[in-house]
Amino acid sequence: MLRSMYAGISGMKNSQTKLDVIGNNIANVNTSGYKKANINFQDMMSQTTSAAQGAGNGRGGINASQVGLGSQEGSISNDHTTGFRQTTNNPLDFQIQGDGMFVVQGEGIDYYTRAGNFYLDNNGDIVNADGYYLQSVGGGNINIPENADDFSVQPDGTVTYNVGDDTIEAGQIALAKFSNPSGLEKVGGSLYANTNNAGLVGVEASGENGTGQIISGALEMSNVDLSEEFTEMITAQRSFQANTRIITTSDEILQELVNLKR
Structure with a gap:
């Protein structure tokens, strides 16, 4: 449960960073020579609950079991395609x-x-x-x-x-x-x-x-495509909302555990 909270927090932070990048692109839509920025994310390290095992002793191989701990910023790169x-x-x-x-x-x-x-x-x-x-x-x-x-x-x-x-x-x-x-x-x-x-x-x-x-x-002029930026903005907004829901749901589960004693 706590892992899901931390994953939700990292998702919210990344969604906010994505919105920051999109906001800067939109703000410079009329800036001559401006090149839009793109942001990419990576998953963070995963916690291994059981290690992988090779085949032997009459049993087949077993894959590792891992739980991800959220996402992180991978890169923010500039798109140098020709503008309008x-x-x-x-x-x-x-x-x-x-x-x-x-x-x-x-x-x-x-x-x-x-x-x-x-x-x-x-x-x-x-x-x-x-x-x-x-x-x-x-x-x-x-x-x-x-x-x-x-x-x-x-x-x-x-x-x-x-x-x-x-x-x-x-x-x-x-x-x-x-x-x-x-x-x-x-x-x-x-x-x-x-x-x-x-x-x-x-x-x-x-x-x-x-x-x-x-x-x-x-x-x-700028190579910013407003229709693309608005689409990405909606995606980032929904991602932020979904990650807040993860935190809310985890909190409700913790609250139920606390109430068990009562």
């Missing part, structure tokens, strides 16, 4: 059609993102909403001076601007490729930090080694 496209017609809004990630640098640290909403700062550098510089192939910022008449971004990430009749190349947007993007660490602001398990393949030009092409005038 939103056309903005803003030339400094970029979408990656492929598996690469933009490289931005702030305070000397490189971060990675799929959020392509950039703009020009007062010095003409292309930066994101946090003022982090968009990096070019080989390193360095991409600058469009004030005297530029206009600029354009090619699918291979090459940024050019015109001054009079001259066309000048400002740089080529760098894209990072990871063998395990789910191993990246979220640091907020739609940014990711590299980890030992992300497997950075390299930072290259757009279109090389599967990094994808850059589409100007569009943004990649």
Whole structure:
């Protein structure tokens, strides 16, 4: 009976964690470049009431008898499938059609993102909403001076601007490729930090080694599917209710045992 209580408690805690993950996904349904999170659970260690026995002495083998002690959080992973496209017609809004990630640098640290909403700062550098510089192939910022008449971004990430009749190349947007993007660490602001398990393949030009092409005038939005999240939310809610029922039922049985003496 007490084992069922502990199992119910672990189930309630896991259901709450699942609701936390779902709530964060729904809260970021309109966040550009956001990648939804998925949570997986594992069973906890089991208590063995009788060990397994092999066949012998005229008897067949006997399986072990075990009682589970509940569940535990297995992993919370990020789903890096491509999000929905939103056309903005803003030339400094970029979408990656492929598996690469933009490289931005702030305070000397490189971060990675799929959020392509950039703009020009007062010095003409292309930066994101946090003022982090968009990096070019080989390193360095991409600058469009004030005297530029206009600029354009090619699918291979090459940024050019015109001054009079001259066309000048400002740089080529760098894209990072990871063998395990789910191993990246979220640091907020739609940014990711590299980890030992992300497997950075390299930072290259757009279109090389599967990094994808850059589409100007569009943004990649969140890959959250609201219908799926609502379904998972109902499942988590019912799981929470069922585990509370386990605790209530165990308590009623204990109460009956206490009342036996009376």
